[in-house]
Amino acid sequence: MPPSTTSADARRPLGGRPRDPQIDDAILTAVRDLLAEDGYARLSFETVARRAGVTRPTIYRRWPSKAHLVHQAVFPARDADVLIPDTGDFAADVRRMIGDTVASYERPEARAALPGLLTDLHQDPGLRAAVIDGLENRVRGQFRALLEAAxxxxxxxxxxxxxxxxxxxxxxxxxxxxxxxxxxxAFVDALTALVVDGAAPRP
Incomplete structure (x- = not known):
């Protein structure tokens, strides 16, 4: 039986050394800072490399496109299996989901990234599938399960x-x-009420 795979093993390129998480963090931090300062259009691998103190090939080895890089910096994948927990209280669970979504989208780097990122993804369906479809489908599936339980x-x-x-x-x-x-x-409360009241059984 082969040994179990560790997280470090999963990040190690085939035939190469393991990726340095400090370099990854420096690059992703640079992306977030540059997005908030200059916006999506002006962000490039060159500007990110200068800010992070790395070379462009270092970034290319990790992310094949600007969209991949920006999406991971702004909307990082979470390791937790459950992104939308079901506590048995549908209204509370919906409010928590809406609140988490609002908090994610209200960050300056998210607001700066969204228009340009979505334009790039819309123009390349294959890129969209590679960048966001997996995570979105996972969240949709959990929301569907939450609704079915309710x-x-x-x-x-x-x-x-x-x-x-x-x-x-x-x-x-x-x-x-x-x-x-x-x-x-107040917006979170109002949207929660619309969802919960709109889905509730009719008298």
Whole structure:
């Protein structure tokens, strides 16, 4: 039986040395800082390399495109298996999900990255699939499971479409993020009420 694979092993290029996480962190920090300062259009591997104190080949070996690099810097993948926990309280779980989404999209680097990043991904479906589809599908699946559990408890109508509900949440937050409109707690509460009340069983 072969030995188990460690996280360091998973990051090691075939036939090469393991990647230095400090270099990765320096590059991703430089990306976030440059996005907030100069925006997506002016960001390049050259500017990131200068800010991080590395060479361009160092970045190319890690990320094949600007979109890959920016997406990992701004929306890093989380190791946790459960991104949308089900506590048994549908309203509280939805509010937590909306609050987490708002917090992620309100960061200066996220607001700066979104328009240009989405343009690049829209123009290249293959790039979109490689960069974000896996994570989005994972989150959608967990939201679907959350809704199905709520249906089983009688908190949500069986005919409610989880895809439509998920898109309603993401679309509302995304629209405000792109427009640069703030999303205070009152917005989170209002959107939560729309989702929960709209999905609740009818009297």
């Amino acid at each position: 249906v089983a408890r009688g908190a949500v109508r069986a005919e409610v479409d989880p895809e439509v509900l998920f898109d309603a949440v993401l679309g509302a937050v995304f629209t405000r993020a792109v427009r640069g409109v703030t999303m205070p707690g």
